[in-house]
Structure formats: C-alpha cells, structure tokens
Amino acid sequence: QVQLEESGPGLVKPSQTLSLTCTASGGSITRGGYYWTWIRQHPGRGLEWIGNIYHSGGADYNPSLKGRVTISVDTPKNQFSLNLTSVTAADTAVYYCARRIAGAVGEDRFDPWGQGTPVTVSS
Amino acid sequence: DIQMTQSPSSLSASVGDRVTITCRASQSISKYLNWYQQKPGKAPELLVYGASRLEIGVPSRFSGSGSGTDFTLTISSLQREDFATFYCQQSYSYPFTFGPGTKVEMK
Numbered sequence: 318q319v320q321l322e323e324s325g326p327g328l329v330k331p332s333q334t335l336s337l338t339c340t341a342s343g344g345s346i347t348r349g350g351y352y353w354t355w356i357r358q359h360p361g362r363g364l365e366w367i368g369n370i371y372h373s374g375g376a377d378y379n380p381s382l383k384g385r386v387t388i389s390v391d392t393p394k395n396q397f398s399l400n401l402t403s404v405t406a407a408d409t410a411v412y413y414c415a416r417r418i419a420g421a422v423g424e425d426r427f428d429p430w431g432q433g434t435p436v437t438v439s440s
Numbered sequence: 441d442i443q444m445t446q447s448p449s450s451l452s453a454s455v456g457d458r459v460t461i462t463c464r465a466s467q468s469i470s471k472y473l474n475w476y477q478q479k480p481g482k483a484p485e486l487l488v489y490g491a492s493r494l495e496i497g498v499p500s501r502f503s504g505s506g507s508g509t510d511f512t513l514t515i516s517s518l519q520r521e522d523f524a525t526f527y528c529q530q531s532y533s534y535p536f537t538f539g540p541g542t543k544v545e546m547k
C-alpha cells in the first residue's frame with residue numbers, strides 16, 4: 318500500500334522558489350503504470366492540477382503556471398519534487414502529492430494522496 | 441482547457457436521505473470522470489473512477505453514472521460520515537481539471 322508524504326518549507330518569500338518533496342513508502346515509484354503528481358488547493362477553494370512526471374523523467378505541466386514549474390524524480394530516494402519559481406501570494410495554497418494511476422481507457426485517477434502541506438507566500 | 445461545473449454548490453440533507461450531485465463538462469469526455477470526497481483538513485479521497493467504477497473499500501451506497509458531458513454521483517442513503525465536499529475531475533485531457541465542489545451539510 319503506497320503512502321505519500323510531502324515535505325518542505327511552509328513559508329516562502331515573494332519572487333523566490335517554492336520547493337517541495339514527496340516521499341513514497343510501501344512501493345517503488347519506478348513501477349510502471351503510474352505518474353507522480355502535484356495538485357494544489359487555494360484557501361477555501363477548489364483543486365488545481367499542477368503537473369505530473371513518469372519515473373523515466375517525462376513530465377507534463379499545467380499551462381496556467383506559465384513555465385514556472387518543474388517536477389523532477391529521484392528514483393534512488395523514491396521521491397519526486399516540485400519547484401515553482403517567482404512565487405506570489407497567489408501561490409499560497411495547500412500542496413498535495415498524489416499518484417496518478419494510468420488505468421484502462423478512461424480510468425486514470427489520483428489515488429492515493431499525501432496529507433497535504435500548506436505553503437504561504439509572504440514577506 | 442475542459443471546464444467542469446457542479447450543481448448544486450452546496451446542499452443540506454439528513455441522515456438517510458438520497459443525495460444526487462451533478463457534474464457537467466464543457467465538452468465530451470466520454471467516461472473519463474472521477475469523483476473525490478474531501479473532509480475538512482484532509483486530502484481528497486477517490487470514490488468513483490471511470491464515471492461508474494467504485495473504488496475498492498468505498499461503501500456501495502455511493503454510485504456514479506453518466507458519459508459524454510453529464511455525470512452524477514448518488515449517495516443512496518446518506519450517513520453521518522458522508523458529510524463532506526465532493527469534487528468531480530476529468531482525466532480526458534491535459535490539463536486535468538476539477539469541478540468547484542459540492543458541499544454536503546447536515547440539515
């Protein structure tokens with residue numbers, strides 16, 4: 318049973334880079350059929366998909382983040398990471414990592430999720 | 441981007457009630473539709489995937505239906521532990537998008 322846990326600073330200054338890591342336990346991130354995903358939730362609001370990466374390194378991102386985002390994977394550590402540059406207050410959110418299961422046609426879904434880590438952008 | 445809408449945005453119901461939540465996509469997404477439940481302070485949890493497939497461990501009072509642009513999540517008999525916010529999510533194309541959520545509150 319894979320479990321995911323986010324880690325990283327809870328406070329980031331404007332214009333700096335937000336960096337988070339997700340550590341997977343109970344299963345290898347190199348197993349095929351899974352994409353490793355970041356999702357965020359602004360305070361009191363809905364969910365926004367940030368992007369995902371395959372263990373071999375291919376990543377896809379939400380165009381709304383306009384080239385500020387990079388997701389990377391560290392297979393020996395069984396971790397994947399999020400870097401978001403030039404942050405503003407609009408990037409204040411709870412950040413979740415999740416596993417995207419690439420199932421049969423039409424059955425891609427996010428499961429499980431980490432518990433989430435709140436990040437505030439403020440000077 | 442595919443826009444997802446949900447209705448209602450919130451509802452009040454009692455234990456034992458039948459509850460139906462609707463999700464609509466801005467274009468056809470076949471059956472590429474998932475439902476999640478989120479309780480306060482917790483991460484979302486998968487309930488239904490592929491529009492109608494119940495995730496292992498999810499009670500059978502939950503069911504999903506629909507295809508194309510219109511989908512529903514039904515709770516046949518609301519239980520106390522079901523009060524939460526429910527989100528739909530399309531996995532048809534990047535960027536994956538979520539609905540704004542439906543909050544189910546106790547009447």
